[in-house]
Amino acid sequence: MKRIKSLVLAVFAVLLSVTYVLPPTQVAADSSSALGIAPKKNYVIEPGNSVQDTLNITNLDESTPLHLTLRVIDFSFTGNGGTPKLFLDPNTPQTTWSLRSYLKVPETVTIDPGKSKQIDLNVAIPKGHGAGSYYSAVVYSSGSGQGGNIGLNASGVTLVFVNIPGKVKEDLKFTHLGAYDRSAQGDLDGYHYFNTQAPDTIAYTLKNNGNVVEAPAGNITLRDIFGRTTTINELNPSGSLALIGQERTFMTCIKLKPEDVKLGGTTTKSTTCDNSGLWPGYYSVSADLFYGQNGNLTQEVTKVGGFWYLPWWFIGVVIVVLAVGGFYGWRTYNKLRNKFYGPRVAKTKSARRK
Amino acid sequence: MGRMRHLLFWAHTFFHSWRYICTEEFVALLLALFVFMMPVAATTRFETRGLFMHTTEPGATTSYTVTLRFMSPEQVGSVDLLFCNDPIPYMPCAVPTGLDVSQATLTSQSGETGFSIYSKTQNHIILTRTPTSPTFPSESSYTFSGIKNPTDTSQAFSIRMKSLTSTDGTGPLIDFGSVRGQVETGIMIQTQVPPMLIFCAAQQVDDNCNGTDETYYRDMGTLSPTDTLTAQSQMAVGTNASQGFVVTANGPPMAAGTSVINSPTLPTESQPGTNQFGINLVENTVPAVGGNPEGTWANAIPSADYAIPNKYKYISGDVVAYSPNVSLMRKFTVSYILNSSKDLRAGVYTTTITLIASGRF
Numbered sequence: 001m002k003r004i005k006s007l008v009l010a011v012f013a014v015l016l017s018v019t020y021v022l023p024p025t026q027v028a029a030d031s032s033s034a035l036g037i038a039p040k041k042n043y044v045i046e047p048g049n050s051v052q053d054t055l056n057i058t059n060l061d062e063s064t065p066l067h068l069t070l071r072v073i074d075f076s077f078t079g080n081g082g083t084p085k086l087f088l089d090p091n092t093p094q095t096t097w098s099l100r101s102y103l104k105v106p107e108t109v110t111i112d113p114g115k116s117k118q119i120d121l122n123v124a125i126p127k128g129h130g131a132g133s134y135y136s137a138v139v140y141s142s143g144s145g146q147g148g149n150i151g152l153n154a155s156g157v158t159l160v161f162v163n164i165p166g167k168v169k170e171d172l173k174f175t176h177l178g179a180y181d182r183s184a185q186g187d188l189d190g191y192h193y194f195n196t197q198a199p200d201t202i203a204y205t206l207k208n209n210g211n212v213v214e215a216p217a218g219n220i221t222l223r224d225i226f227g228r229t230t231t232i233n234e235l236n237p238s239g240s241l242a243l244i245g246q247e248r249t250f251m252t253c254i255k256l257k258p259e260d261v262k263l264g265g266t267t268t269k270s271t272t273c274d275n276s277g278l279w280p281g282y283y284s285v286s287a288d289l290f291y292g293q294n295g296n297l298t299q300e301v302t303k304v305g306g307f308w309y310l311p312w313w314f315i316g317v318v319i320v321v322l323a324v325g326g327f328y329g330w331r332t333y334n335k336l337r338n339k340f341y342g343p344r345v346a347k348t349k350s351a352r353r354k
Numbered sequence: 355m356g357r358m359r360h361l362l363f364w365a366h367t368f369f370h371s372w373r374y375i376c377t378e379e380f381v382a383l384l385l386a387l388f389v390f391m392m393p394v395a396a397t398t399r400f401e402t403r404g405l406f407m408h409t410t411e412p413g414a415t416t417s418y419t420v421t422l423r424f425m426s427p428e429q430v431g432s433v434d435l436l437f438c439n440d441p442i443p444y445m446p447c448a449v450p451t452g453l454d455v456s457q458a459t460l461t462s463q464s465g466e467t468g469f470s471i472y473s474k475t476q477n478h479i480i481l482t483r484t485p486t487s488p489t490f491p492s493e494s495s496y497t498f499s500g501i502k503n504p505t506d507t508s509q510a511f512s513i514r515m516k517s518l519t520s521t522d523g524t525g526p527l528i529d530f531g532s533v534r535g536q537v538e539t540g541i542m543i544q545t546q547v548p549p550m551l552i553f554c555a556a557q558q559v560d561d562n563c564n565g566t567d568e569t570y571y572r573d574m575g576t577l578s579p580t581d582t583l584t585a586q587s588q589m590a591v592g593t594n595a596s597q598g599f600v601v602t603a604n605g606p607p608m609a610a611g612t613s614v615i616n617s618p619t620l621p622t623e624s625q626p627g628t629n630q631f632g633i634n635l636v637e638n639t640v641p642a643v644g645g646n647p648e649g650t651w652a653n654a655i656p657s658a659d660y661a662i663p664n665k666y667k668y669i670s671g672d673v674v675a676y677s678p679n680v681s682l683m684r685k686f687t688v689s690y691i692l693n694s695s696k697d698l699r700a701g702v703y704t705t706t707i708t709l710i711a712s713g714r715f
Binding site: 009030031032033034035036037038039040044058060061062063064077078081082083084085086087137139141148149150152153154155156157158159161182183185215217219231233234237238239240241243251271272279288290291292294295296297298300 | 397399400403404406407410420435439440441444445508509510512531532533534535536538549550551552553554555556557559562563564565566568570571572573574583585587589593596597598599600602603604608641653658671676678679690692702703704705706707708709710711712713714715
């Protein structure tokens with residue numbers, strides 16, 4: 001009996017070692033990882049009501065079915081831009097704005113090659129629920145790596161926002177306004193007071209201290225040193241949102257260039273920044289923003305800022321003009337001085353001693 | 355020259371005499387006059403402004419309740435309500451698409467009362483009454499029925515309000531201010547029509563995600579303190595959503611049991627002989643791995659830290675590629691490098707990287 005026990009233990013130990021040392025077997029995947037989903041859904045739901053909606057998912061792979069697992073997670077924000085910070089750990093505590101308890105989707109779904117499927121999405125808000133904004137995300141996980149050193153998993157996310165109407169706390173504070181470099185993606189270091197390239201973007205940063213996501217309206221006016229004004233009416237052309245607690249940078253173009261974009265057989269409008277056509281010099285920027293949910297007070301925030309646009313060629317011209325002006329000024333000064341007081345006389349050694 | 359000297363002397367004597375006229379006391383008096391006298395003539399803004407739309411359905415006929423507080427003691431004979439997209443009073447007024455207030459009726463009023471509708475057009479209502487000074491505090495509300503909502507859910511609209519002494523909405527204004535509203539599609543608002551995010555990832559993918567090689571793993575070979583192990587995968591992503599997309603890389607660092615190969619938190623060159631796992635999304639020469647993004651949509655780019663050739667980094671949850679606005683399909687190649695020190699514990703080091711594509715908000 002003891003020998004059998006030892007033998008079993010030895011075999012187990014060998015198996016364990018082999019499993020640990022050898023690379024895992026590479027298992028061929030039988031799922032597509034090519035999906036098309038809705039990136040965002042917005043709902044307005046009264047307490048005690050619910051929404052029965054569908055999520056349209058497309059399997060773009062024309063030869064392999066798409067097996068997806070779905071789950072609802074919470075998210076917040078990353079930095080001052082519009083990047084969601086996903087709380088992927090299932091043990092993460094619910095956020096105060098979480099929809100996890102109210103949002104239901106199927107756990108798995110399979111979609112045939114090249115086909116689309118509509119799955120049910122249900123959001124039910126209990127009676128007496130407080131007003132405000134609530135949001136969570138639906139994560140769709142597809143092909144998973146089973147083997148090798150590096151496994152790969154492709155997932156998509158739909159952000160779901162629910163606005164519960166009623167008396168809400170709204171509080172937006174202006175923090176920054178000025179010319180902005182879009183590549184900074186919302187970071188505050190994207191604001192530039194001195195610009196050597198013509199700015200095409202004006203940005204403003206607002207801190208949301210309320211309990212509702214905000215998208216302000218209003219306009220921004222640019223005024224040059226000659227008093228000429230340029231007004232930007234499209235303050236938030238992409239409909240960006242300031243999440244609860246977020247200090248959000250909104251960007252808008254000084255000159256918008258609308259274009260039609262086709263994707264998946266449908267056409268949608270896109271906007272890009274056109275050449276602003278600004279002249280060198282100082283520009284003052286004033287913003288007048290309005291926000292307020294239905295049934296709540298409309299609030300207004302204003303801020304004034306400014307920036308310099310000084311291209312290198314302009315700086316070069318100014319330096320040359322100053323140098324030439326300085327040269328002729330010095331010559332004129334010397335001429336006048338000589339006329340009033342006579343030519344300068346070099347002091348002799350004896351005069352210097354005195 | 356003599357004339358110039360004379361001019362300088364004259365200027366000096368003239369400005370010197372101002373020293374006695376423009377005393378500090380005189381300047382202070384001027385400032386005080388500015389502070390105390392200006393507001394008498396200035397207009398002020400209505401406070402506690404608000405709008406309640408009883409139904410926010412686009413195109414629905416509903417009632418609006420406008421709330422405001424009169425701030426000036428002047429007699430008010432009319433209130434002008436102008437419905438525009440832009441709330442700023444001095445900007446041109448674009449009529450909100452679909453809005454119609456020409457059939458509106460004033461059904462109730464509180465606070466400052468006695469008003470009736472003097473005139474109404476598609477986007478303009480003037481209320482009139484016998485000029486009377488507001489009673490303070492004069493928070494007032496006016497409910498209008500028979501207003502047809504705008505139909506454009508993509509933007510807010512405003513009511514530009516002003517109070518005037520005249521009874522017909524003409525002449526100098528007293529107080530002004532705007533309220534903001536927005537229509538929403540029933541209980542559901544579809545903010546982008548039609549929003550779509552397309553994403554695929556595998557060892558190799560087609561540009562438009564119509565096919566992949568269905569390989570979601572890679573055996574990188576045997577670790578050695580002198581060599582760098584490499585691998586690469588591809589992903590393609592595109593969206594017509596106006597806010598663009600982000601792709602994050604998520605997952606633990608490479609590990610065999612409790613032995614972990616950590617990753618540089620800043621872009622770092624490949625250093626054989628040290629424990630290092632990193633990724634980037636551009637073409638590299640040291641070691642030769644990866645490729646630059648492919649596709650015409652140049653606004654979809656790798657994040658700055660993952661876009662430096664021959665420098666690698668990996669922090670779980672980092673954004674590795676993004677587009678700030680609409681970007682149709684673009685293909686990225688993700689390069690992986692793995693270095694090990696001679697002291698690294700033997701074992702099979704593995705990880706699973708989850709690439710997550712999401713819209714932005």
